[in-house]
Amino acid sequence: MDKIxxxxxxxxxxxTTNVFFREIKVIGQENIPQDAPVIICGNHSNQFxxxxxxxxxxxxxxxxxxxxxxxxxxxxxxxxxxxxxIPVERPRDLAKPGKGTxxxxxxxxxxxxxxxxxxxxxxxTQIVVGFIKDQLRxxxxxxxxxxxxxxxxDEGDHSNLNEKYRICPDIDQSDLFGAVWKSLNxxxxxxxxxxxxxxxxxDFMPLKAGVCIMALGAMQKFRQKVYIVPCGLNxxxxxxxxxxxxxQYGQAFEIPFELADLYKNNKREAIxxxxxxxxxxxxxxxxxxSSSTELQAIITAxxxxxxxxxxxxxxxxxxxxxxxxxxxxxxxQTHPDMIKLxxxxxxxxxxxARLKLTDQxxxxxxxxxxxxxxxxxxxxxxxxxxxxxxxFPGLILNGPIGLVLRYLAESARKKEAIGWPSPCLDIVASYxxxxxxxxxxxxxxxxxxxxxxxxxxxxxxxxxxQLIYSIEIIFIVLYPVYAYLMLRLFDDIKKHLKAxxxxxxFLHKNVExxxxxxxxxxxxxxxxxxxxxxxxxNYDENKIITEDHQNGDVDQSKQLLxxxxxxxxxxxxxxxxxxxxxxxxxxxxxSKIYSESTxxxxxxxxxxxxxxxxxxxxxxxx
Numbered sequence: 273m274d275k276i277x278x279x280x281x282x283x284x285x286x287x288t289t290n291v292f293f294r295e296i297k298v299i300g301q302e303n304i305p306q307d308a309p310v311i312i313c314g315n316h317s318n319q320f321x322x323x324x325x326x327x328x329x330x331x332x333x334x335x336x337x338x339x340x341x342x343x344x345x346x347x348x349x350x351x352x353x354x355x356x357x358i359p360v361e362r363p364r365d366l367a368k369p370g371k372g373t374x375x376x377x378x379x380x381x382x383x384x385x386x387x388x389x390x391x392x393x394x395x396x397t398q399i400v401v402g403f404i405k406d407q408l409r410x411x412x413x414x415x416x417x418x419x420x421x422x423x424x425x426d427e428g429d430h431s432n433l434n435e436k437y438r439i440c441p442d443i444d445q446s447d448l449f450g451a452v453w454k455s456l457n458x459x460x461x462x463x464x465x466x467x468x469x470x471x472x473x474x475d476f477m478p479l480k481a482g483v484c485i486m487a488l489g490a491m492q493k494f495r496q497k498v499y500i501v502p503c504g505l506n507x508x509x510x511x512x513x514x515x516x517x518x519x520q521y522g523q524a525f526e527i528p529f530e531l532a533d534l535y536k537n538n539k540r541e542a543i544x545x546x547x548x549x550x551x552x553x554x555x556x557x558x559x560x561x562s563s564s565t566e567l568q569a570i571i572t573a574x575x576x577x578x579x580x581x582x583x584x585x586x587x588x589x590x591x592x593x594x595x596x597x598x599x600x601x602x603x604x605q606t607h608p609d610m611i612k613l614x615x616x617x618x619x620x621x622x623x624x625a626r627l628k629l630t631d632q633x634x635x636x637x638x639x640x641x642x643x644x645x646x647x648x649x650x651x652x653x654x655x656x657x658x659x660x661x662x663x664f665p666g667l668i669l670n671g672p673i674g675l676v677l678r679y680l681a682e683s684a685r686k687k688e689a690i691g692w693p694s695p696c697l698d699i700v701a702s703y704x705x706x707x708x709x710x711x712x713x714x715x716x717x718x719x720x721x722x723x724x725x726x727x728x729x730x731x732x733x734x735x736x737x738q739l740i741y742s743i744e745i746i747f748i749v750l751y752p753v754y755a756y757l758m759l760r761l762f763d764d765i766k767k768h769l770k771a772x773x774x775x776x777x778f779l780h781k782n783v784e785x786x787x788x789x790x791x792x793x794x795x796x797x798x799x800x801x802x803x804x805x806x807x808x809x810n811y812d813e814n815k816i817i818t819e820d821h822q823n824g825d826v827d828q829s830k831q832l833l834x835x836x837x838x839x840x841x842x843x844x845x846x847x848x849x850x851x852x853x854x855x856x857x858x859x860x861x862x863s864k865i866y867s868e869s870t871x872x873x874x875x876x877x878x879x880x881x882x883x884x885x886x887x888x889x890x891x892x893x894x
Contacts, residue, residue, distance in 0.1 A: 305524055313466050317507065336462075373385050453490040502557050504519070520594065663765070677707050720747065727744065
């Protein structure tokens with residue numbers, strides 16, 4: 273029974289995420305141990321969607337820690353129970369209003385008016401104030417109107433306030449930890465978001481100690497190895513329907529038993545050590561920055577850096593290169609050259625935004641010349657026309673559903689954002705999915721009933737009821753498939769519209785933009801090379817990509833276009849292994865695909881002279 277439920281859970285997670293996102297890229301799934309107790313720690317920037325994506329891509333059943341407040345909601349709670357989530361009570365969810373108001377919060381001192389701190393609070397009590405993201409933890413109570421506090425986030429000083437506040441109760445979490453320890457002892461996988469709350473900030477919220485207590489407590493109680501796997505959920509406008517996401521799993525960290533032994537004698541030091549390790553590993557797989565514009569600049573840098581390499585990268589190579597650029601940024605983010613590069617990337621993004629382009633649409637992708645660009649535009653227009661005809665019925669039927677879901681999600685976001693210091697974009701996707709899980713099935717069944725009524729009363733007679741039922745069943749099965757294919761068609765339409773705009777723009781701006789892209793790519797590569805040479809032994813010998821594989825370093829005489837370029841590069845690799853048969857392979861392909869001039873370029877590139885060519889032809893004829 274458990275296996276069936278696990279398969280149903282996985283199917284639900286995969287279907288939901290693949291419908292909402294048009295592209296899900298997974299890196300490092302092989303880093304997750306499949307038969308060992310594991311805690312997967314992820315960043316929490318898209319509420320309910322984070323868990324669905326992690327569960328769909330981890331490669332094994334994940335038991336999530338879910339807020340009990342969410343479990344009590346009708347839709348979220350039902351899904352959480354179906355997925356086997358373990359509920360956890362968060363103090364802020366049970367917080368009750370305190371008497372009086374807060375008039376000042378600065379330098380660790382909280383001043384109230386008509387408050388009763390001595391009666392309502394004690395040391396370590398947590399206080400929630402609307403405009404402050406993190407809870408304030410009481411360290412000392414001076415009087416009914418004054419207390420000292422500490423917080424994990426530097427919120428700055430606030431005065432001349434008149435804010436209401438809430439006081440969090442003390443909660444016994446022993447049942448939660450006991451359930452997690454039993455799961456880990458059974459070599460199960462736990463999914464948790466150590467920040468404790470979903471947010472739309474470009475950087476991490478402070479990590480909570482609960483994940484450390486779960487891991488170290490299980491090791492201490494059962495003397496069982498526990499692994500920590502960081503999971504980076506990097507969204508590209510993740511609140512939008514049919515957006516993109518990259519999920520990167522970092523290397524598994526085996527918690528040493530020495531840390532579990534330290535936890536027995538000095539819990540604070542052990543938790544602090546492990547929490548710092550988890551945070552560092554999370555930063556290696558998550559794009560973080562001090563602001564949203566800086567975060568977008570880092571994402572653009574990653575894309576331009578990856579695009580600057582000539583060869584197609586494997587998943588492992590791409591993962592290593594992403595880690596290198598992340599490490600370079602984290603280590604050099606205060607360096608003047610890095611600050612200058614980030615500002616240049618921001619300017620580049622501004623230019624692309626004015627041209628209504630993205631960092632995905634670069635000059636290198638569309639620099640094909642006037643004739644090829646014109647033909648490509650004609651092809652895109654034809655593709656759009658054909659796709660529009662096929663997708664039009666689905667647009668009429670399903671378009672209103674999308675508008676309703678957008679309206680409901682936006683209304684929920686505005687309600688949640690009241691009194692919160694950010695726009696709460698992290699909850700939009702979750703509400704779209706939650707409302708969609710109700711509205712979409714109801715609407716589809718309404719269409720099924722209308723279709724059945726139409727068949728019975730206008731197409732067939734009453735004595736053909738068996739045929740009507742057969743057609744209705746086929747419609748019930750095929751319509752969801754068509755609805756999904758319609759989404760894919762609209763993705764294609766959007767892609768070709770962007771391609772048309774990009775080609776038209778680059779026909780006029782290609783020289784300036786190409787030079788700008790080239791300058792930025794060279795600076796990024798130089799920055800990464802300088803950092804890696806200083807921190808990695810034998811970096812030059814162990815380079816993932818050699819200089820010959822970088823676009824800017826390939827000799828211009830070897831730069832061929834399109835299929836010819838790829839074919840030449842592959843033949844060069846073949847020659848290293850099969851030097852003799854290469855002429856026969858080339859001539860066979862020549863007779864079927866390529867012109868004589870193309871083959872001459874190939875032989876010139878491979879340093880094969882004409883006399884060898886002619887002798888090879890005789891051998892082939894014989």
